Amino acid sequence: MKNFEDLLFLDEIVLQVKIARKAVELLETTKTTFDKIEVWGSIQSILVTAGNVSKILWPSDNKYKSRGERLRELLKIDKDNILSNRKFRNHFEHYDSRIEEWFNNQPSAVYIDLAMNPSFSGLDLNTHRGYNSFNNTLQFREEILDLNHLLEEMEKILESCKPYTLI
DSSP states (O other): OOOOOHHHHHHHHHHHHHHHHHHHHHHHHHHHHHHHHHHHHHHHHHHHHHHHHHHHHHHHSGGGGHHHHHHHHHHTTTTTOOOOOOOOHHHHHHHHHHHHHHHHHTSSSBBBEEESSGGGGSSSOOBBBETTTTTTTTETEEEEEHHHHHHHHHHHHHHHHHGOOOO
């Protein structure tokens, strides 16, 4: 452990998980209001916070790889933890390029976005971003992310931080 520096990273992880918790609370309230902005704002916040935790523990820059390894070892986090994969966060963060790619490859295809409970439509549509409020899963085209699993792993990491932080 690099003492103060590592404590700052752990404090940031704690902060990000707490922000995700607030986003989850807001997302839960949207199940009765169906406010589209609150739904997608909450989902985006969850993905960004998960991405921020991921970048601390799995830095993409080789200069910082040892930091990620050190912190994952300290917190006893498997290298293949769901947070190590930032694919869904990237789909949302780089949505502009996803749109370009879609229309370059399928210019006449139907384009449906921000679908609520898309699996219940019974149709095989080209849903780009969808949220299933019944099982808390997120869809990007044919890919599915279980937000419950993602959030559970964030909570486990938070618990691992407790001995080192003033939560």
